[in-house]
Amino acid sequence: MKKKLYLAVLLLSLVATGVLLWGRMSVEQAAKSVEILADYEEFALMAEQMDMPKEDLFAKLAEAGINGVAVKEETLYNMVAEEKPIAYGLFKNITQDLEWKDLYGPEASAYLEEHAGPYDVVVRTYDQALFERLEQNITARYDAPFYQFFDESVNTIVLKGSIDDIYYTEDARYKDYLSKGVKLPRVEISSALEDIGMGFDPEKIEQVQAAGLSDRKS
Secondary structure (H helix, E strand, O other), X not given: OHHHHHHHHXXXXXXXXXXXXHXXXXXXXXXXXXXXXXXXXXXXXXXXXXXXXXXXXXXXXXXXXXXXXXXXXXXXXXXXXXXXXXXXEEHHHHOOOOXXXXXXXXXXXXXXXXXXXXXXXXXEEOOHHHHHHHHHHHHHHOOHHHEEEXXXXXXXXXXXXXXXXXEEOOOEEEEOOOOOEEEEOOOEEEEHHHHOXXXXXXXXXXXXXXXXXXXXXX
């Protein structure tokens, strides 16, 4: 019942949007056509909340007059957020673990120990298909000095970073028991490299196309 209520509200809102757009089209004579796009991430989350397959929800969107779905490029940040089998971190943070070498294959460990800089981003995954897709997409758009790939039992990608890429924690201030002001130093937690585009997820494209919608890559 709850799922049907959510879906009814969704479809009503889409119909209302279509009516408004139709009215605008009748006024703007220069407009030849209007495309109504849905955001993949928003509706994928809605499908999860409704315990509904994404393909079914996208099919409902098509029935409601939606033309296509906007699909964003994959990034390290969003892949981790979507719980894909991948992990990454700054090399300087990774090495704080005394047993960090055990997380990587022998070639990757040797390279990291000898050549990696503190602000390089180290990516690892056991998913061979994901590794190969990232390797293909990264090599197609970025220059060779930027990356290193290690196809081992633990697939590893090293992205060359710099201090200019660093994301810090926010400043933290408090008063101690003597009411003296204390300011904690900012901590280097990640890199802007987690937000660079790494191509599109073919599974998302297939889900959209299977519902009869066009994909709009962004």
